[in-house]
Amino acid sequence: MPLVTFNEILPQARKEKRAVAAFNVANLETLLAVFKAAEEEKSPVIIQVYQRLFNDERAALIGAMTRKLVEKSDIPVVLHLDHGSSANLVKKAIAAGYTSVMIDGSQLSFADNIAMTSEAVKIAHGSNVSIEAEIGHVPFGGGEIELSTASEALEFVAKTGVDALAISIGTAHGFYKKEPVLDIERASKIGKAVNIPIVLHGGTGVPDEQLKKAIECGVAKINIATELQNMFLRGVASELEKNGEKFIPLDLYFKPVEEKITQYARAKIRAFNTK
């Protein structure tokens, strides 16, 4: 089937108190591993790509590979730009066949975030592409967490018309130094204030029990990047150690690594699908 947008899978997921896993892929192997996991679980999945990969042809090539894979499958798959920083990036993603985008104005003032997001919403919706934006701030590399509020969520969604809203309730990007504690009460208030699907960034390392509570509040998309990519690197390193000087062709080398990632992605998909 053709690629779908958020609107074909996320509102339904929110209604049924499930979340769809969104994995950041960066090469053929991570894409294949994640796609296989979704097929085996017979579950929708979101394949997402950092905006950095739009600096050259990588994002467009990953897009083309994803479309090809999905063509012969009956699993709904969204191809999504993660953390787009400008309207220009949104246009680039749409031109490359992405069916969904994120515009990230979370480091701007609230008013500027609304202005930038509104412009991006017009562009995305003009091409039948779904769009996610973020309020509060989920930090990268140890920065300060800036929590989202229900009143901001309500105003932001009303003024911008986004399809999905990323909120900050205690997660961060990257690995955690100590186990994070999600502010579930805050998530619940936001979930009551807005009825669109809510997105949680920084899913790596958050215990599934906490994620399940967030899903109860309306979280319908959970992003996993760090753990999956780290698993790829550690997997390659461990194969290298195991095989020593022996030459093994690359495609065969990556096979066991891909299999590990598939198992990990399947477990995440399953955890987000059950209550």
Ligand SMILES: [Zn+2]
């Ligand atoms: Zn993120």
